[in-house]
Amino acid sequence: xxxxxxxxxxxxxxxxxxxxxxxxxxxxxxxxxxxxxxxxxxxxxxxxxxxxxxxxxxxxxxxxxxxxxxxxxxxxxxxxxxxxxxxxxxxxxxxxxxxxxxxxxxxxxxxxxxxxxxxxxxxxxxxxxxxxxxxxxxxxxxxxxxxxxxxxxxxxxxxxxxxxxxxxxxxxxxxxxxxxxxxxxxxxxxxxxxxxxxxxxxxxxxxxxxxxxxxxxxxxxxxxxxxxxxxxxxxxxxxxxxxxxxxxxxxxxxxxxxxxxxxxxxxxxxxxxxxxxxxxxxxxxxxxxxxxxxxxxxxxxxxxxxxxxxxxxxxxxxxxxxxxxxxxxxxxxxxxxxxxxxxxxxxxxxxxxxxxxxxxxxxxxxxxxxxx
Amino acid sequence: xxxxxxxxxxxxxxxxxxxxxxxxxxxxxxxxxxxxxxxxxxxxxxxxxxxxxxxxxxxxxxxxxxxxxxxxxxxxxxxxxxxxxxxxxxxxxxxxxxxxxxxxxxxxxxxxxxxxxxxxxxxxxxxxxxxxxxxxxxxxxxxxxxxxxxxxxxxxxxxxxxxxxxxxxxxxxxxxxxxxxxxxxxxxxxxxxxxxxxx
Numbered sequence: 001x002x003x004x005x006x007x008x009x010x011x012x013x014x015x016x017x018x019x020x021x022x023x024x025x026x027x028x029x030x031x032x033x034x035x036x037x038x039x040x041x042x043x044x045x046x047x048x049x050x051x052x053x054x055x056x057x058x059x060x061x062x063x064x065x066x067x068x069x070x071x072x073x074x075x076x077x078x079x080x081x082x083x084x085x086x087x088x089x090x091x092x093x094x095x096x097x098x099x100x101x102x103x104x105x106x107x108x109x110x111x112x113x114x115x116x117x118x119x120x121x122x123x124x125x126x127x128x129x130x131x132x133x134x135x136x137x138x139x140x141x142x143x144x145x146x147x148x149x150x151x152x153x154x155x156x157x158x159x160x161x162x163x164x165x166x167x168x169x170x171x172x173x174x175x176x177x178x179x180x181x182x183x184x185x186x187x188x189x190x191x192x193x194x195x196x197x198x199x200x201x202x203x204x205x206x207x208x209x210x211x212x213x214x215x216x217x218x219x220x221x222x223x224x225x226x227x228x229x230x231x232x233x234x235x236x237x238x239x240x241x242x243x244x245x246x247x248x249x250x251x252x253x254x255x256x257x258x259x260x261x262x263x264x265x266x267x268x269x270x271x272x273x274x275x276x277x278x279x280x281x282x283x284x285x286x287x288x289x290x291x292x293x294x295x296x297x298x299x300x301x302x303x304x305x306x307x308x309x310x311x312x313x314x315x316x317x318x319x320x321x322x323x324x325x326x327x328x329x330x331x332x333x334x335x336x337x338x339x340x341x342x343x344x345x346x347x348x349x350x351x352x353x354x355x356x357x358x359x360x361x362x363x364x365x366x367x368x369x370x371x372x
Numbered sequence: 373x374x375x376x377x378x379x380x381x382x383x384x385x386x387x388x389x390x391x392x393x394x395x396x397x398x399x400x401x402x403x404x405x406x407x408x409x410x411x412x413x414x415x416x417x418x419x420x421x422x423x424x425x426x427x428x429x430x431x432x433x434x435x436x437x438x439x440x441x442x443x444x445x446x447x448x449x450x451x452x453x454x455x456x457x458x459x460x461x462x463x464x465x466x467x468x469x470x471x472x473x474x475x476x477x478x479x480x481x482x483x484x485x486x487x488x489x490x491x492x493x494x495x496x497x498x499x500x501x502x503x504x505x506x507x508x509x510x511x512x513x514x515x516x517x518x519x520x521x522x523x524x525x526x527x528x529x530x531x532x533x534x535x536x537x538x539x540x541x542x543x544x545x546x547x548x549x550x551x552x553x554x555x556x557x558x559x560x561x562x563x564x565x566x567x568x569x570x571x
Binding site: 133137162163 | 374416436440448503505
């Protein structure tokens with residue numbers, strides 16, 4: 001594999017050229033990718049909210065937001081500004097400390113998980129060795145925040161919503177982790193960069209979706225359940241629980257929940273595209289394109305081109321999945337809590353275990369196709 | 373002192389402070405819900421300490437198992453049986469407290485003694501495993517630690533079956549070990565409608 005663009009290295013070289021020490025230039029570099037990813041996550045949320053409004057309108061034969069900017073693209077910004085200036089209400093009988101800490105605990109792990117999302121060979125904040133495992137561990141913190149805000153609101157609907165959220169999250173984490181484990185088994189590594197590289201051999205044909213079709217479906221169902229999207233939005237089922245754990249929240253604290261759920265949706269879509277759809281890989285490998293065009297793969301122009309193509313491909317695949325998620329939300333009915341838990345424990349868990357066993361067997365039988 | 377070392381010292385002091393204060397809060401606070409949430413904070417800080425020691429896999433496993441599973445289930449159980457009532461006053465609480473304090477202090481002094489008398493074998497910084505640790509842990513789990521690993525899983529399985537038997541006792545009408553019919557009087561719930569009962 002070629003090393004691709006290494007922005008950090010070039011940046012440090014430039015700063016060293018100004019006479020700064022390598023340590024200092026590293027410190028100046030550190031916040032840049034974090035800020036960039038944070039900004040892109042928030043922009044991603046704005047885009048998703050707009051898509052949600054427009055697609056739901058199309059599904060229900062309405063027009064949707066129209067007056068705020070062209071085609072209503074400024075509507076999500078208007079929503080955000082409205083939430084920003086709304087009064088921050090804490091109910092009199094609520095536990096104000098836990099009430100405030102809850103939304104933060106929900107949002108922070110989701111944002112931290114963006115640490116491992118790669119947009120290219122070197123285009124991620126940190127290629128940590130535990131990669132995808134970090135995301136699984138971080139996403140398990142979220143239910144604590146949900147339980148906390150459910151309890152602190154001192155409202156029976158909030159408490160029920162929080163309990164449901166925790167039960168759902170625990171149940172679906174196990175098949176989710178097992179389907180990730182099958183991918184990791186084929187890659188021999190937990191790192192997200194290695195997982196994508198392992199799928200980049202023959203373009204679209206080497207993507208994990210062909211080798212892990214069952215795992216892909218299990219992962220997508222579980223990711224939707226973890227994001228609390230319809231058909232699994234039990235914790236905030238309007239007809240039963242008002243708005244679940246969000247019932248008592250207003251203003252910026254509600255906005256944190258809102259932001260958290262949408263960032264989580266985009267993150268899940270990105271991870272599905274990384275684990276199963278070849279991440280930043282183009283359907284035809286760029287090496288072949290470069291060879292046909294008779295260009296050296298390490299030429300600076302080609303490097304810039306492949307890096308931008310990688311970012312575009314990752315975002316495109318993720319938004320395709322977001323589109324499917326939005327379409328699912330506006331076309332499917334909600335499942336009941338017993339159906340949800342039955343599906344998780346009695347169907348997805350055995351199937352994901354069988355999938356893992358099958359993958360291990362196929363890996364031993366055909367090491368050249370299933371990672372040796 | 374380089375910037376990396378300074379950062380490390382600051383992180384270590386903050387994390388250890390959180391661990392100690394949080395652990396004290398877990399046992400000293402009256403509210404059981406606060407204790408449970410603080411326990412989660414303590415587990416998180418311990419994971420942070422593992423991270424400082426370059427054991428990222430252990431840190432993530434700590435978060436996943438202790439925060440994501442154990443602590444969530446503790447909070448879950450507390451909230452399911454959340455009765456707003458004070459705990460019953462315990463008899464001769466003072467002498468009990470004195471005894472437990474003595475035991476804890478003795479244990480603490482023993483640990484400090486072990487810490488001071490042991491010469492800790494520090495790993496060679498040039499030979500640190502770093503990201504390789506995941507592979508090393510896997511190798512150990514499937515070679516020399518295979519038996520403890522399997523025994524631990526059997527133990528967990530036994531605990532789970534035990535919990536199921538205890539929880540589902542009301543649907544079984546005969547004792548599993550003796551085969552004799554079980555007296556269901558205490559377990560079976562009355563089927564009287566609540567509204568009629570009130571009048």
